[in-house]
Amino acid sequence: xxxxxxxxxxxxxxxxxxxxxxxxxxxxxxxxxxxxxxxxxxxxxxxxxxxxxxxxxxxxxxxxxxxxxxxxxxxxxxxxxxxxxxxxxxxxxxxxxxxxxxxxxxxxxxxxxxxxxxxxxxxxxxxxxxxxxxxxxxxxxxxxxxxxxxxxxxxxxxxxxxxxxxxxxxxxxxxxxxxxxxxxxxxxxxxxxxxxxxxxxxxxxxxxxxxxxxxxxxxxxxxxxxxxxxxxxxxxxxxxxxxxxxxxxxxxxxxxxxxxxxxxxxxxxxxxxxxxxxxxxxxxxxxxxxxxxxxxxxxxxxxxxxxxxxxxxxxxxxxxxxxxxxxxxxxxxxxxxxxxxxxxxxxxxxxxxxxxxxxxxxxxxxxxxxxxxxxxxxxxxxxxxxxxxxxxxxxxxxxxxxxxxxxxxxxxxxxxxxxxxxxxxxxxxxxxxxxxxxxxxxxxxxxxxxxxxxxxxxxxxxxxxxxxxxxxxxxxxxxxxxxxxxxxxxxxxxxxxxxxxxxxxxxxxxxxxx
Numbered sequence: 146x147x148x149x150x151x152x153x154x155x156x157x158x159x160x161x162x163x164x165x166x167x168x169x170x171x172x173x174x175x176x177x178x179x180x181x182x183x184x185x186x187x188x189x190x191x192x193x194x195x196x197x198x199x200x201x202x203x204x205x206x207x208x209x210x211x212x213x214x215x216x217x218x219x220x221x222x223x224x225x226x227x228x229x230x231x232x233x234x235x236x237x238x239x240x241x242x243x244x245x246x247x248x249x250x251x252x253x254x255x256x257x258x259x260x261x262x263x264x265x266x267x268x269x270x271x272x273x274x275x276x277x278x279x280x281x282x283x284x285x286x287x288x289x290x291x292x293x294x295x296x297x298x299x300x301x302x303x304x305x306x307x308x309x310x311x312x313x314x315x316x317x318x319x320x321x322x323x324x325x326x327x328x329x330x331x332x333x334x335x336x337x338x339x340x341x342x343x344x345x346x347x348x349x350x351x352x353x354x355x356x357x358x359x360x361x362x363x364x365x366x367x368x369x370x371x372x373x374x375x376x377x378x379x380x381x382x383x384x385x386x387x388x389x390x391x392x393x394x395x396x397x398x399x400x401x402x403x404x405x406x407x408x409x410x411x412x413x414x415x416x417x418x419x420x421x422x423x424x425x426x427x428x429x430x431x432x433x434x435x436x437x438x439x440x441x442x443x444x445x446x447x448x449x450x451x452x453x454x455x456x457x458x459x460x461x462x463x464x465x466x467x468x469x470x471x472x473x474x475x476x477x478x479x480x481x482x483x484x485x486x487x488x489x490x491x492x493x494x495x496x497x498x499x500x501x502x503x504x505x506x507x508x509x510x511x512x513x514x515x516x517x518x519x520x521x522x523x524x525x526x527x528x529x530x531x532x533x534x535x536x537x538x539x540x541x542x543x544x545x546x547x548x549x550x551x552x553x554x555x556x557x558x559x560x561x562x563x564x565x566x567x568x569x570x571x572x573x574x575x576x577x578x579x580x581x582x583x584x585x586x587x588x589x590x591x592x593x594x595x596x597x598x599x600x601x602x603x604x605x606x607x608x609x610x611x612x613x614x615x616x617x618x619x620x621x622x623x624x625x626x627x628x629x630x631x632x633x634x635x636x637x638x639x640x641x642x643x644x645x646x647x648x649x650x651x652x653x654x655x656x657x658x659x
Contacts, residue, residue, distance in 0.1 A: 199262040199276075199577070202425070204418035205254040205286060209246045211456070215414045216290065217241040223410060235392045237402050239298040239306070241410065243290070250293065252330040253323070257286035259419070261426035262577040264616070270604050271613045273427065274577050275419060275437075278593075278618055287412030288319035289326075294411065295404070296332045305401045307652065308340040309388070311380035313442070313532045314351025315590075315620060317342035320406065321357050321367065335366055339401075341648060343370045343384055343638070345377035348531045350629040351589075358634040368636045368651050370644065377534040381407070383644065391645050399652040409445055416449020417456065420468075423615060424457040430466045434552060436609060438471035439617035440595035442535040444481050444544035446617060447472075451547055469552035469611060472544070473599030475529035475559070476522060482555035484541040485548055486517060495557075498525045506561060516606035522559035529560050530591040532620070554608045556599045563591065563598045570597045582623040593621035 205212060220241025244250050264272035277286070295306050310320050324340045327333050344352060349371050357367045372380050388405045395403055427435075439446055447470045454468050474482050480490045487494040496515040498507035507522050514520055538544075548554070563570075564585055571581040574597070582588050596616050603609045638644040 199260045199426075201258050201260045202422055203255050203257060204259055204422055205257045205289060205415070206246065206251050208418055208421055209254070212290070212414055212418070213243045215417065215452075216243055216294070216410055219410045219413060235388050237392065237396075237404055239294045239402075239404065240301075241294075242297050242301070243293050244297045244300065249330045249332050250296075253293065253327055253332060254289055256323075256326060257289055257415070259422045261423060261615070264577055265573050267601055268604050270609060270611070272573075272600070273613070273615045274574070274579070274618050275423060275615050276577070276579070276618045277419070278579075278621060285319050285323060286415035286418065288316065288323040290411035290415050291320065291406055292323040292327050292338065295338050296327060298402070299333060299337045305337050305339075305399075306404055307401050307648070308338070308404050308406050309343070309384050309648075310340060310406045311343045311384040312348075313377065313534050314344055314348035315532055317344050317369070318351065318353045321352070321355060321369075324367065325355060325357055325363075335363060339366045339651065341368055341370060341651060343372060343380045343644070345380055345531070345534070346371050346373045347377055347528075348534075349632070349635060351532065352630045354628045354630050354634075358630040364634055366651055368647055369630050369634065370638050370647055371635045373637065373639050377531065378536055383638070383641070387641050387644050387648075390641050391648075395645070395648060395652070398649070401652050403648075412445055413449045413452060416446045417453030419446070419450045419617065420453030420457040423450075424454075427615075430468070430613065432466055433613075434466040434469050434611045436469045436471055436553060436611040436614045437617060438473060438596050438600045438603075438614055439619065440473045440475075440530075440533070440592045440599070441481060441544075442474075442478070442533045443538040443540045444472060444547075445540055446619065448540065448543060448547065450617075451551075467551040470544075470548050471553050471599065471603060471609070471614075472548070472555040473596050474555070474557050475527070475533055475595065476519065476524075476557055477526055477528045478533050478536055479518075479557045480535070480537055481541055481544055482517060482557050485545045485555045488545075490537045490541070495525070498522065516603075516608055517555060518557045519559035519562050521561045523561050527560055529558070529563065529595065532590070532592065552611075554603065556603050556608060558595055558598045558602065562602060563594050566598045566601055567594065569601070570594055573597070579618070579621060581621065582625070587624045588621075589624045589627070590620040590622050593618045 260276050262274045262276060264274050266272060291308065295308065298306050308320060310317055320340050321342060324338055327338060328335050342352065352369055357363045358369065372383060384405055388403065392403050395401065437447060437450060441447065451468060472481050472485060479495065483490055483492070483494045496509050496518050499510060500507050507525050509515060509518065509520050567585045574581060588594065596618070600614055600616055636647045638647050
């Protein structure tokens with residue numbers, strides 16, 4: 146199927162208006178129009194300052210054929226045989242094909258940017274920032290690949306597709322932005338690709354406001370659904386239960402394929418490109434190795450980097466060293482670090498803390514400090530950032546094996562430590578073009594500050610022996626840089642039945658109430 150060439154734009158949304166049936170020359174017309182500025186209205190956010198000496202690259206467009214081949218290969222490898230019949234709506238996923246690169250697709254993918262910038266040294270260790278933030282919303286590369294696969298599915302089958310995306314907030318923002326961008330670039334009509342984001346109530350403020358929330362028709366087609374259960378990670382269980390129980394009836398009633406977005410292929414491939422960017426900017430690591438650090442929930446980003454490192458430079462080349470990894474987590478969900486250190490998710494591996502009533506903090510006993518955990522914390526189970534809510538991630542065995550095989554470590558940080566380091570971290574990041582708010586209370590995303598704090602603590606405590614560290618900056622924005630979706634614009638669902646009511650309404654023809 147060839148998508149419709151759009152010529153007009155809806156004033157309130159900036160989206161192409163539907164121009165009727167698809168035509169043979171639609172893609173060529175869309176390329177001419179989109180290349181001239183279809184993306185100009187996409188991602189309208191406060192300007193992110195940039196280090197002029199660090200070139201910004203667009204890895205998806207620069208390595209698109211590699212990306213297509215990787216997605217196809219990984220999809221075939223992970224599409225294990227199952228007892229489900231072919232075409233089973235409950236386990237639907239598009240095939241691993243991605244579109245060929247044309248003007249509109251290039252416009253879509255150009256939202257994914259990356260750059261490597263030198264940071265000030267710390268105690269003789271060279272530090273670099275691999276800046277993947279793009280804009281204040283989220284790291285978009287994986288979400289852009291998901292939407293590109295959806296575009297190809299619509300083109301190939303002529304069927305509409307809806308993405309069901311449980312998320313802690315950042316992935317929801319990224320997918321919503323990617324769907325909107327695809328529509329603005331003329332790759333899909335708003336009726337062809339939709340996204341239903343499901344987030345826990347504690348993360349609702351992490352989902353950025355956009356025309357998908359402000360415009361009535363787009364809001365109905367692409368609802369933000371808030372879950373109020375006591376365990377934030379249960380959004381994944383709710384989405385899975387919905388697909389098992391209602392996906393068949395939904396497809397029958399609406400003619401829409403429902404894609405439960407949990408396939409790691411797209412994000413793994415997007416994250417593999419980090420190694421390409423690193424290698425182009427820094428070259429191969431010396432024999433002492435290069436450590437890569439990131440604030441992680443599942444560690445999939447670092448697994449993707451490892452995949453990319455095997456492609457960007459052969460690991461058996463003379464003098465080369467495999468990348469090593471530092472996992473950074475917070476006290477509420479330190480599960481990857483625990484698994485790495487103890488082989489278990491049991492929180493019995495967390496050291497004891499004693500309440501210091503005089504200072505209102507909790508401390509490890511001075512006679513048995515564990516360098517992998519905060520020496521001081523406001524609370525032993527505090528939530529530093531609700532983005533990191535994953536317990537017992539499926540990736541734990543793979544991540545632990547990666548670090549044990551090639552080197553690295555894990556460290557847990559506290560809010561107390563991040564606040565103590567905040568002035569220094571802010572000063573270190575400023576020359577790299579990252580401007581943190583002067584008041585840490587105005588910081589809306591703590592991922593980068595967590596990673597920086599973890600690296601500095603690990604160096605100070607002797608956990609880092611490598612001479613060079615690359616900090617993967619996947620998210621950082623101030624509350625003044627973006628607004629959340631207003632509460633009145635969200636829908637609510639705590640059960641399969643309630644979620645079905647939201648989806649049925651989202652997929653009903655406009656003008657008909659359900």
